[in-house]
Each structure stands twice: as C-alpha cells, then as structure tokens.
Amino acid sequence: MKVIEKQLDNHTIKIMIISHRFKGFPNIICSGSKIYQLPCQIGKKSFELKEIIPKYHLGSIVYLINSKRINSKTLKINVLKVNEEFILEKIEICPF
Numbered sequence: 001m002k003v004i005e006k007q008l009d010n011h012t013i014k015i016m017i018i019s020h021r022f023k024g025f026p027n028i029i030c031s032g033s034k035i036y037q038l039p040c041q042i043g044k045k046s047f048e049l050k051e052i053i054p055k056y057h058l059g060s061i062v063y064l065i066n067s068k069r070i071n072s073k074t075l076k077i078n079v080l081k082v083n084e085e086f087i088l089e090k091i092e093i094c095p096f
Helices: 072-077
Strands: 003-007 011-022 025-031 034-037 040-042 045-047 050-052 055-057 060-065 068-071 079-092
Touching (some): 050 060, 060 072
Antiparallel strands (some): 011 025
C-alpha cells in the first residue's frame, strides 16, 4: 500500500494512493502491488477497508470479491489506470 502523510494547518492526514481500478468492480482498487476493497455497504452488510488476498483454485489464482471467485485474468482484462487518493486517517494536532 502506498501511503503519504500530509501536514495541514491543525491536523495530519494519511492518504492511500490508488493506482488502478477495475471495470465492473467499483469498490475494488489496487494500491502498490496489492488489491483492496474500499469501505462500502452492500445490502445490510458493511465492509471496512481490507486487503484481498489471492488464493489458488484448480491451478489458477483467484480473488474472493463479494463472495464470488474472480480469476486474476478477468481483473487484468478490466483494469483502468488512475491516479486517485483515498483518505485513511485524519489526526488532529492539538496546539499547546
């Protein structure tokens, strides 16, 4: 995960750099060399930011996204290169 810390007037912000998105998977992103699911709500379930770990199934690499097995070749076909930022954490600095 590519993370940058920025200092503003009275707080520090941790920002994750998003390098790729995937067509058909709006909440799945790539940062660095890892794939993440952004915080979202699907039906009554809410998901936090989490890393999607690849697994092997019948000799190929698959990712478990929204309870479905997605082949790595499917993700490579549907990749879009972007340069976006996602705020991970905002820390307020208290002046003395």
